[in-house]
Amino acid sequence: MSVIKKLYPVLGLSLLAVASSLFAQDAKQIEVTTIVKKEVVVEQDDGTRTTELVAADSVVPGERVVYTISFRNVGSEPADNVVITNPIAETLKYVAGSAAGDDLEVEFSVDGGATFGKADELRVVIDGVERPATTLDYTHVRWVMQERLEAGSEGQASFAAVLE
């Protein structure tokens, strides 16, 4: 298996985080887990259709997956300025309007995570022509927590994407 990794400022930070978590476990005050599920449409006996989330065991192009990021303050102090940042894989297309989370403000990046903005504020320049950004332009999604995360509290952020 060959793993493609491009060093990038954000990744640099991530690697730092990994390194610091290895050598200073007790300094980590927030725990984060990510899970991926597949969204399927299930037809009920009465003919109505509902969407359900199932394990992402079988995913083919065109199918929709949902990522859920759970975070929890496991420290003794409240955490401020909590920001959850999630790159959107090259093979995934963000589903418009799908990013969600209580007390979280959703922003996107179209420049590899260097800058973020609201969906309706982002613009890209392609071949010298500026236009509003589309979901295809998104490289990252992030959630900015509006309140402080008290010790022992937790939250969730999620977004959906279609496998291209």
Added chain:
Amino acid sequence: MKTVTNLSGLFARLGILGAFTLFAGQALALGTDAGTSVQNTATVGYSVAGTAQTPVDSNTASFVVDRRVDLTVTQVGAGLTQVTPGVDDYFVEFIVTNLSNGTLDINLDFSQLASADGDVKGAGTTDSDVDMNNVEIAVSAASDGVGTPGAGPDPVIGGAASIDDLAEDDSIRVRVFADAPLALTNGQIANVLLEATAADPATGVDLVQSGAWDPDNIDNVFADGAGFNDAASDGIVTNADGFEAATATLSVTKSQAVQSDPLGSGLAIPGAVVRYTITIENTGAVAANALVLTDDIDTDVTFGPNAVVSFNGGADTCVADDAADTDGDGCAWDGTTLTVDEIGGVAIDVAAGSTITVEFDVTIPTT
């Protein structure tokens, strides 16, 4: 297996022009390649007591993109393949296309159809419950290339009987060769079915949609359409085409009429001249070539010597001279049998739907 991290996505998006140039030759239209590992890691940044802390990474949630199995088998050309009974090595051609998100092997098989299978290529193409002989499949030596179906080399007899490593979006030409039995009659149709089954590109074994899904391995999800004789989403696609016998069908009739008689009675009495008219009609689909007409003339009548034979109402004539056709005009007479193999110095052809007539006179002897 190829792994794409979220971070390589940055590269693709940032270097849009560069990435486009790099990947222009790839078939991205059908989606992410089977086997690609899609990984996701979230990072949380935060502050404590006004001091920014080291961001925390989540675990990596990943899944392996499964194989969406889809293929098509399309007919080539309009109409059935016209065959002459008794002639070998006719073919019908198909183009097999891999629409999966990864390379496939494709196993091929054929079967001969029957009237119950119905039309295969438009109205009037139902099988006549006759079969071709020596049917065999031949795959082209090279694929067509993505976006240029049918561009590959002609499949030839003895070519591979299955498709090895057909890349995503690529297509390849497949022919089903067959010999036309001599017993076929004009208009009879013999149809064949080509069955293409998606197979593992590594082992060549038919793929199965096991249902035992594994997020870390390539599973098979059948997404193929229904073919001529198979269901949708079964990993198999079939299509049919056929051979139609196109042959000359000759009918020969002979009539007679008294031209003159000594009494002017119009009766076939001794001394009367009787004109025989032989009408040869081709009701088949193609010309009958190089006809040879022979007529054993009754010994009770007199023919010749050097009797004149007239064609098509006198448009051409010849003289039935001798057994060797010494004068070389196409008419020979050995004293018993009239043989005609040329009219006006050329071989006798009867075009489809046309008629020729041959006339000659005999005399009823008076003694």
